[in-house]
Amino acid sequence: MTLAIVPVGGVVASLIQLVLVALGGPLLVGLMAKVKARAEGRVGAPIGQPLRDLRKLLTKERLHARHASVVLALAPMVIVASAVVAVAISPLVSTHPLLGSSADILVIVYLLLTGSAAAALGGLDTGTAFGGMGSSRAMTIGALAEPALLVAVIALSIQSGTSNLPRIMVDTLAHPDWVLAPSRLLALGALLIVVIAETGRIPVDNPATHLELTMVHEAMILEYAGPELAMVTLGEAMRLGLLFSLVANLFLPWGIATHATALSLLGATASLIAKTVLVALGVALIEVRSAKLRLFRLPELLAGGFVLSVLAVVTGLVTR
Amino acid sequence: MLIIAILLIPLIMTVVAASVPWRPWVGWATAASSGAFLALGVALSVATMSAPQWALHHSFRADSLSAFMVIVIGAVSLLATSFTSRTMRQEMESGATTARYARHYAVLMQVFITCMLSAVLTANLGVLWVSIEATTIATTFLVSHRRTDAAFEASWKYVILCSIGIALAFLGTVLIYYAQLHASGPVHSSSLDWTSVMSVAHHLDPNVTRLAFALLVVGYGTKVGLVPMHSWLPDAHSQAPAPVSALMSGVLLSVAFYGLLRFRAIAVAALGPVFPRALLLVVGLVSLLLATVMLIAQRDLKRMLAYSSIEHMGLLAIGAAVGSPLAIAAVLLHILGHGITKAVLFLSSGEIYHLEGSTEIDKISGLLARRPTLAGIFGFGVLSLVALPPFSLFVSELTMARAEVDAGLWWVVAISLGCLSVIFAAVTRHTRQMLMGAASVGSSSSPLSVSVALPLISALVACVALGVLAWPLQSLLTHAAQGVLP
Amino acid sequence: MFLAALSICASAAVMAAVLPRRPRVVVSAALGALGCLLASGVALRILLTGETLAFHTSQVLPVTGFSLTIDPLGAWFILVSSFVGAAACVFNVGYAKGAMASRSALSMFMLFIVTLLAVPAASSVMTLMFFWEMMALSSWLLILTDQTRHPDARSAALWYGAMTQAGAASILLGLLVMTSHGGGQSFADVSAHSLALSGVTRSFAFVLVLLGFASKAGAVPLHVWLPKAHPEAPSPVSALMSSSMVAMGVYGIIRVGEDLLHGGTVWWWIAVALLGVVSALYGALHATTSTDLKRLLAYSTVDIIGLVLIGVGAAGALADNAQPVIAHLAMTAALMLVLAHAAFKGALFLAAGAIERATGTRNLDLLGGLIHSMPVTALVVVISAGAIMAVPTLSGFSSEWLLLQGLLHGFRVASTPTVIVMLLGVIALALTGGLTAVAFVKAFGIGFLGQARSTGAATARETSTSMRVAMGWLTIPSVVIGVVPGLFVPLLNRASSSALNASVVSPLTRDTGVVVSKLGGAIEPAALLVGLVAVMALLWAFTQSLTQRRARRVDAWGCGRELQTPRMQYTATSFAEPLQRVFADVLRPQADVEVTHVAESRYYEQSLMYENRIVDVLEARGYRPLIAVTMRLGRQARRLQNGSINRYLAFGFVALLVVLVVVG
């Protein structure tokens, strides 16, 4: 039974994944900022800058808005916790992470959705105009992006007939020809759009803006400060890391450890880093080459992503 | 003996009411007499379970169907006559009537009831016709009781239309008699007795019987309130005093329908089921459709109730068209349920009229806030009328529908259920207009007196009991249905 | 035993009618809750043992007789009704005031509960129709409870009454068509004879029945009454209507299609699933843009029932494609979702009632900040909204996951139409997931967070104990089904086998989580919950360890704005505005902007009025014209009876001539 929970190996694999994503997520953000800066002819901040920001934020004082409730304090924890659990059970380094049997498409997508919802509630909790605006926009984008994500991943699951992510990867490893199947390529296109939307990159959102009319995510977390802001930022970075590495692994699973030996885990770690950095570079290039879309043009993009994913499923059903 | 007693009670009461000047106790006495013959009717129904009863040298005959009709007449007239004193007092207070006309009213009510009783108890189809025709004369004066222009107009239309209709029924009866005289069968009989006609029914000439039955359907259909001769009904019902409307709508229509049921049995025996079924179906469906469209934008409360009577008579005709034992049993249950319900509604609408001075639907509102008991009675009456459970009309309509589908007439059920849905929406919309809404300023909220509320509430409770419990009527209904099966 | 439960509830109705005001509420609630619990017990025993209870008497209901039979399928729905019924009874103790505490309203309420328990048990056409119509009647009258204060209730009741009657007529006709060739009208007879009917007849009957039941279940486009009627009813009634009564529609479809008609043909179920897809999307979309809290919940009911219908339709289609195991899976998902929905929607409606009692409004645009004044209600709403948003480890998630499993595995069927329906189901599931999240983030975020937007919201206080207990009771399934769905697997297996009329080896194995054996799917919500809680605890400890001080309260920054009033917050309308724009073609919002300028200059505005309405486009385009045509017909028909006696006589004369020509 390949799906059996392998306690020791699984725990190790999950821990590796957690550490990789928790550190790697912010580093990826830094990397992408660096790439953008270079492309624009600037030097840019060091790649490790996001990590330094996080450390600095952790030492700051905790500030709560006057009308805020316990939600404001809980939301960052939910964001991080949902990301942590999602990362821990996803097949990133090993196909047998802790609770890998539950690493279902729906679990991952809805864990991410839970995080988004928590963030949106956090934005609404302070009772300011900007928080509500950010929440509203973020939820709108999420409402359109999550379905596309779900359907795109389902497109990948058709050949193996399961919605369990580790099993999809195992099956893909066994059938290398699946990788170039048209449905997979369509799904890849859809997933890239979704990932950009989910992680708030240009052209969907500009992580660097504080211009009130354009910001989405930044508006939502405007009232956060100190350790809580650190958690929100970390959570977002982890989501980004998770999505990038999942996309990489779903399309190119090679290198992932199918056995819990130290060597294979090491190799898997290295290959994961390489694959994910590739994806990040790709996304960064897209960011460089495009301008942010108007908010109300976004649905067109996301609808495009959704249609792509549906097409992927249909193609998958036709060609199986 | 029972039959004679049943006929004598209202007859004696007629004489009493005619011979003494109007006093409120006369009203109560009429109610008591209704109660008395209702009780005798129950006894009669028990007696007829074993064999039909005869009286006065075979002039009167009662089978279970007659007994059942006596119960219907008794129940509704008990309700209606228990309002006699009250209605007369109200009308005298408002100057609408005098003691003299109150006396007329009491006498005519008794004549009316006696005629109906004799219609269902007579053995002779000719006398059945005479009795039903006689009800026309009695009720004409009752309709014009208020002596307003509108009341005269209504009773004028009523008497003209009903006379012409019932004349056609007479022609039909004559033709049946003619066919009976020349029946080809082994038995010869020359009286219009139900039993003797039935004994040769299989040998009646089809051509003559067909025409006769068609004339009878149009003719008695006039009194039943079936299209195309229904037009008197809304006018007469809206102008008559509430208890009269209650009696007319509650039982007079059904008594005429009883005549149709009898003749249907003859026609089915002579012609086979197809022609009577087709004819009754057409008439019933057209009545139902007409009632539906007329109810949609109805503006008058009592006219609404009148059209609802046409609707229910249409349903009865459709049920009779099927003619299976199940259908007839349901038809009979429907007759009783409709009679009681309609009586309750007309009587409570009389109270509403007394309160509001109008029966225009748009002019009445917020009754529930002002007169909770009266509005509640009316509201539940409407619920019963639109055949919601636990009221008995629900069971009877469902059973009729079942019998109709069993007979392969699912399309008829589809049409009638469609009509009933529209009627439901229309009637509840009108009722909502009257019952709901805030109480208007300065309106009083005095409670309804017990003498009014008690009969109406117990009538509704009776409807519920009939709808939920099987034992009081089950065997009587099936037995009575056997009586009009060919 | 079940009869005892029914009679206890019925006696509650009687008590409510006779007792004086104060004890009336408490006694009827106690009896009602007791009856419901008893019924729950009976249902549970049947689900555990698989036995079937039957009862028949010919002394009740004239001419037709009265029969009750409870099989596991019925028992599941009785469980749903009785569980919510008990909560509604308890809630009503605190809630009943004014009109809702009147004799008539209370006894109708208890009667409503009786019928909800009895409908799944009825086992003959007449018995079913009796209780079905009683259910319609009692709920219909209950909507009118507060009609003096809420004029909208009258129009809502009219819509509901008309549609439910038309639906009942359709159901009745369909059932009668089924009985017409089989002899008896008991379900056993119908089931035994239905295969002898011709295919066309069976399809005709099913379509009729489907129309009626789908209308009760609130399937688009037969849903228009639902968003009107559910909000207008008193909250305990709304809770029952939205959780149990709509489930009766689902029950009817399963009972007739699978049991009485033995599964029929594939396209029936494809039609059911398509209804589900349309309902789910339409409901979810309208839920996101509703600002009336109860209307939002009502549309969300349309959404969730859509998902249930997708499951039922998928199950039927798969069973007809000779995939009994996957069919079982889909049916199980649908049934689980019914229970989950009943609990969380019941809780949310009760909470909406609590909010309405506390603030005097249910308009989200006037609420805000309630989490401070009503923490328990807020917790209930968070849990239930989380369940409805399918947050992992809550009930909605477990159910939707099962549904997705069923649909995904349905892909392996060869028949193209079925696969397309599965695909549409998956798409609907995905899209509604996102939209539902928006709707309920909005509902909780705008209603409970931020600052109060009206004095009513500012002065709100927590509700009474009985109301809190009832709401808490209804959150139990949301958590239990979510965390240990495996507990329900044996019960669901029985109900689902009974529903599909087939005893297959269930693909579901019992565990703390749910494992779909052989099909390669599993979730362990309990473990996920442990993980989530552990991480959160660690994070909490970590943040506490950074500084010893509590968080300092400061004014919100708001990009440096000095003045920040509650009026500057995003409202429910503005929150949903982006989505409303995205889906403008479907929603067709109507917006009016009225600008009044000051007299001196056109460049300065004195006042600005903005009004945004979303009417149900299906109602406006589909139903209104129909009503207009009917009304016109009614008005024109009046000319028939114009008062002329000559015309009346002519009617008869023409009839006479026709008779003579035809007959003579």
Added chain:
Amino acid sequence: MSTTYIASLELASGAVLLSAVMTLWRRGVRSIVTMLSLQGIALAAVAMVLALHEHERALLVTGALVFVVKGLVVPTLLRRVSRLDPRSRESRPLVNVPASLVFAAVLIVLAYVVGTRITSLAPSHATHLAPLGLATVLVGYFMLVTRRRAVSKIVGLILVDNGIALVTFLLTSGVPLIVELGSSLDVLLVVVVLQFLMVSMRHHSDTDQLTEMKALHD
């Protein structure tokens, strides 16, 4: 005997129909009532002739009754009404007189067609004349439909009734006496009722509303 019987039967029956058509033709109330009276007498003659031919004592009684009621009493009542209301000429019928007569002809043909189906059951001299009665019914009904005045309505009703009586006599030589008695009394009563109504209405309201009673409608 036989030819006399046939001739007198045909003459009397024809007179019934003829007087019905005449009422359609005439406009003055007085002449219409005269026609009605003639019709009643002819009807009584039919009954008498049949009674003599078939030796039916009951029918003889009926004939006498018909003579009294329809030949004398009813016309007298109607004359009293018409004296009350001298203006009651049928001045503007819904269908004008020539067209009415043409239509009456059509109705008579229809009655004949239908009638033959009935008479074929028991062909005899008497039954062969039954279509005349049917035609009278139709003409009477036609009068009811097309004439506006109240008196005309009563006349139409009586015509229908006479027609039915004619059919009854010719087809069956009379229904059982009790029925016949009842029906005759009923007709009388109806006329009385109608008269009462007319008189009360006239007393009640000044204007002559009888022609256009359209207060009650939907």
